[in-house]
Amino acid sequence: MTQLNPSPPVKISFKAQMLQAREDAIVIAVNRLLAEKGFDLMTVDEVALEVGIAKASLYKHFSSKEDLAAAAMVRVIGLAQDFLASLNAKARPIDQLKAIARWMLLQQLKGEMPSLPSQNSTLRANLMGNKAYLDGLMQISDQIGGWIEAAQADGSLDANVPALVMLYTLYSKACDPVPGFLKAGGQHTDDEIIAIVLGTCFDGLAVR
Amino acid sequence: MTQLNPSPPVKISFKAQMLQAREDAIVIAVNRLLAEKGFDLMTVDEVALEVGIAKASLYKHFSSKEDLAAAAMVRVIGLAQDFLASLNAKARPIDQLKAIARWMLLQQLKGEMPSLPSQNSTLRANLMGNKAYLDGLMQISDQIGGWIEAAQADGSLDANVPALVMLYTLYSKACDPVPGFLKAGGQHTDDEIIAIVLGTCFDGLAVR
DNA sequence: GTCTATATCGCGATAGAC
DNA sequence: GTCTATCGCGATATAGAC
Numbered sequence: 001m002t003q004l005n006p007s008p009p010v011k012i013s014f015k016a017q018m019l020q021a022r023e024d025a026i027v028i029a030v031n032r033l034l035a036e037k038g039f040d041l042m043t044v045d046e047v048a049l050e051v052g053i054a055k056a057s058l059y060k061h062f063s064s065k066e067d068l069a070a071a072a073m074v075r076v077i078g079l080a081q082d083f084l085a086s087l088n089a090k091a092r093p094i095d096q097l098k099a100i101a102r103w104m105l106l107q108q109l110k111g112e113m114p115s116l117p118s119q120n121s122t123l124r125a126n127l128m129g130n131k132a133y134l135d136g137l138m139q140i141s142d143q144i145g146g147w148i149e150a151a152q153a154d155g156s157l158d159a160n161v162p163a164l165v166m167l168y169t170l171y172s173k174a175c176d177p178v179p180g181f182l183k184a185g186g187q188h189t190d191d192e193i194i195a196i197v198l199g200t201c202f203d204g205l206a207v208r
Numbered sequence: 209m210t211q212l213n214p215s216p217p218v219k220i221s222f223k224a225q226m227l228q229a230r231e232d233a234i235v236i237a238v239n240r241l242l243a244e245k246g247f248d249l250m251t252v253d254e255v256a257l258e259v260g261i262a263k264a265s266l267y268k269h270f271s272s273k274e275d276l277a278a279a280a281m282v283r284v285i286g287l288a289q290d291f292l293a294s295l296n297a298k299a300r301p302i303d304q305l306k307a308i309a310r311w312m313l314l315q316q317l318k319g320e321m322p323s324l325p326s327q328n329s330t331l332r333a334n335l336m337g338n339k340a341y342l343d344g345l346m347q348i349s350d351q352i353g354g355w356i357e358a359a360q361a362d363g364s365l366d367a368n369v370p371a372l373v374m375l376y377t378l379y380s381k382a383c384d385p386v387p388g389f390l391k392a393g394g395q396h397t398d399d400e401i402i403a404i405v406l407g408t409c410f411d412g413l414a415v416r
Numbered sequence: 417g418t419c420t421a422t423a424t425c426g427c428g429a430t431a432g433a434c
Numbered sequence: 435g436t437c438t439a440t441c442g443c444g445a446t447a448t449a450g451a452c
Binding site for chain 1: 245248249325363364366367370372373377380383384385388389390393404408409411412413414416
C-alpha cells in the first residue's frame with residue numbers, strides 16, 4: 001500500500017482517491033454487517049477485520065460506531081435515489097411504487113439492506129441530526145409520495161387509505177421478516193418470494 | 209394453571225405461591241422491557257430494579273438473561289393461547305384470523321409485545337430448545353393454520369397464496385413498525401391504527 | 417494515517433455472608 | 435432466597451510510536 005513515487009502534482013489527487021476508496025470499503029463492510037447482524041451485534045473489531053485495517057485507523061475516518069451506521073444509511077439512501085432516477089418516468093405511478101418495493105425486497109434478500117433498531121434512541125437522534133440522511137430521505141419520500149397520490153387519483157390505489165400510511169407500509173418492506181422466513185424455508189426462489197410478498201402487500205390476503 | 213390444594217401443610221403452598229408471584233412479576237417486567245427496548249438494550253440490572261429485588265436474587269430464579277427472555281416469550285404464547293380459547297368457535301374462519309391479528313396489534317400498541325432480534329443465533333437456539341415455547345407455538349400455528357385453510361376453502365382468503373405465507377404474514381404483524389410510526393404521528397387513535405393496518409393487511413393497498 | 421497496545425467501562429454472572 | 439460486593443470479559447474508544 002505504500003507509494004514510492006514522490007511526484008508532487010498527481011500525488012494529492014491520487015491520495016484523495018485512495019482515501020475515498022478506503023472509506024467506501026469501510027461503509028460497504030458496515031452495510032453488509034448491519035444487514036447480517038444488526039447494529040447491536042456488529043462490533044467495530046469485525047468491521048476493521050473485514051476491511052483489513054486496524055481499528056484505530058477506522059476511528060480516523062469515523063469518530064464513532066454510530067457514525068459508521070449513519071454513513072451506511074446515507075449510502076443506502078443514495079442507492080435508492082440512484083434506483084429511483086433510473087426508472088422510466090412515463091410508467092404508471094403504481095408500477096413505480098411496485099418497482100421501489102421490489103428493489104427494497106431484493107436488497108433485503110441479497111443481505112444488503114441495513115436495518116437499525118428502532119428502539120435505540122441515541123442512534124436515532126444521531127441520524128436525525130445527519131443532514132445528508134434527512135435530505136435524501138425527504139427527497140425520496142416526496143417522490144414516492146407523489147406517486148402514491150397520483151396512483152390514488154388515477155384509481156389504481158385505494159383512496160381511502162392515507163397516503164402516509166401507504167408510504168410507511170412501503171418502507172416497512174425493507175425490514176419485513178417474511179422474505180427471510182420464506183428464504184430460510186427453501187421452498188421458493190428469490191423471485192418467487194418477491195412476487196408473493198408484493199402480491200400480499202398490494203392485493204392483500206383476502207380473495208378479490 | 210391447575211390448582212387442587214388438598215395438602216395439609218398450608219405453609220408450603222403459601223411459600224410456593226409467593227415464589228410463583230415473584231417469578232410472575234419478574235417475567236412481566238421482562239416482557240415490558242423487551243417490548244420497550246428489545247433484548248440487546250435491556251439489562252438485567254434494569255429488570256432487577258423494576259421488580260425491586262437484587263440482581264443476584266434474580267439469578268436464583270432464572271439462570272441467564274436468555275432464560276429471562278425465553279420465559280417472557282413462553283408467557284406471551286400462553287396469553288395468545290388464552291385469547292384463542294376465548295374466541296367464539298362458530299365465527300367465520302377469516303374473522304378468527306382478523307381477531308388474532310387485531311390482538312397482536314393491540315398488544316404491540318400497548319407496549320406489551322416482546323420482540324426478539326431475529327439475528328441473534330444463540331438466543332434463537334435457546335428458544336428452539338425450549339419445549340414449552342415450541343409446543344405452544346406449534347399449537348397456535350396449527351389452530352391458525354386450520355383457519356387459514358378453512359378460509360381459503362370457503363372463498364374468503366386467496367387460495368393462490370400459500371397458507372404458510374399467510375401464517376408468517378399474520379405473525380409479522382407482531383413486529384410491524386407501521387403501527388408505532390402512526391402512533392408516534394399522533395394523528396390516529398389506537399383503534400383507528402388497528403383498523404387501518406388490518407385493512408392494508410387483508411385488503412391490500414390497491415383499489416378493489 | 418496506519419499500526420500496537422491500552423485505557424475505560426458497562427454488563428452478565430458469581431461469591432459469600434446472613 | 436435475599437442481599438452487597440465483586441469478578442471477568444468483551445466492546446468502544448484512545449494514546450502514542452512510526
